Amino acid sequence: MKRYTLIYIIALLLGSSLTVNAQSGLVDHSFKERKPAELPPVREADVIWQKTLWRIIDLRERMNQNLYYPTVSIGDRKSLAYCLLQGIQQGEYLGFKPGDTASEFSEPMTWGEIVSSMTSGFASTMSPDSIPDDYDIQDNIDFSLVKQLMVKESWFFNKQSSRMEVRILAICPILIYPKDIVNPDENLVRKLTFWVEYPDTRNFLCKNMVFNPYNEARTLSFDDVFINRKFSSYIVGESNVYNNRFISQYAKGEDALKEMKRIENEIFNWEQDVWEY
Known part of the structure; x- marks a missing residue:
């Protein structure tokens, strides 16, 4: 029993030491060696709808x-x-x-x-x-x-x-x-x-x-x-026929907020409309 207690105490001490060192920046050298997560490849033929937005x-x-x-x-x-x-x-x-x-x-x-x-x-x-x-x-x-x-x-x-x-x-x-x-x-x-x-x-x-x-x-x-x-x-513009103008160029105040919401809903609804229930 004493043997297991000793092992447990040593494990706690090692764990706390690693935590302190990590917080002080002495252990985590691997962060500078990180690589970005790969995004799934997308074929052009698989894209059936697309919209460019500015936020x-x-x-x-x-x-x-x-x-x-x-x-x-x-x-x-x-x-x-x-x-x-x-x-x-x-x-x-x-x-x-x-x-x-x-x-x-x-x-x-x-x-x-x-x-x-x-x-x-x-x-x-x-x-x-x-x-x-x-x-x-x-x-x-x-x-x-x-x-x-x-x-x-x-x-x-x-x-x-x-x-x-x-x-x-x-x-x-x-x-x-x-x-x-x-x-x-x-x-x-x-x-x-x-x-x-x-x-x-x-x-x-x-x-x-x-x-x-x-x-x-x-x-x-x-x-x-x-x-x-x-x-x-929040959205400030979408790709459109009018030289990709921003919302502020044709709507102000409450009208601009409604236009932002319309664009968000268009994206959400397009995905939902694809499915049949």
């Missing part, structure tokens, strides 16, 4: 705050905006100029242009051509101004799996700051910075931790958050 993820919402904080890096913890910019700086993927939906991903941005896009209108900035490759983004860029993300995604019905599926295509950080620093609560400026193609970012984002507010023992990556759709968002 806004407001980082000020409680569910999305783990993508916003920390605005200044704490050890291995960084904000999503910092990680996206760091990946570009390290040459993991390209950034593209934000423009109309017809020209998305057609004009790559230089590193200097991307850094300049991340500064507010009244901030003192260097010329894009003079910004070095090793520019210190942590000390020189205010990531607290990145308060929204625009996400482009594709919804489609896969007849092979007989269900509606979604793939995130791209992400664009959005700065929100006052036009006049003297009156910070008036005339807010909303500035799209740069697009990154999400499939290209997954190898990098899956190696960067994000705080899990529900269970610290279950470590998540930014890729986990997006692939498992652990975020809150």
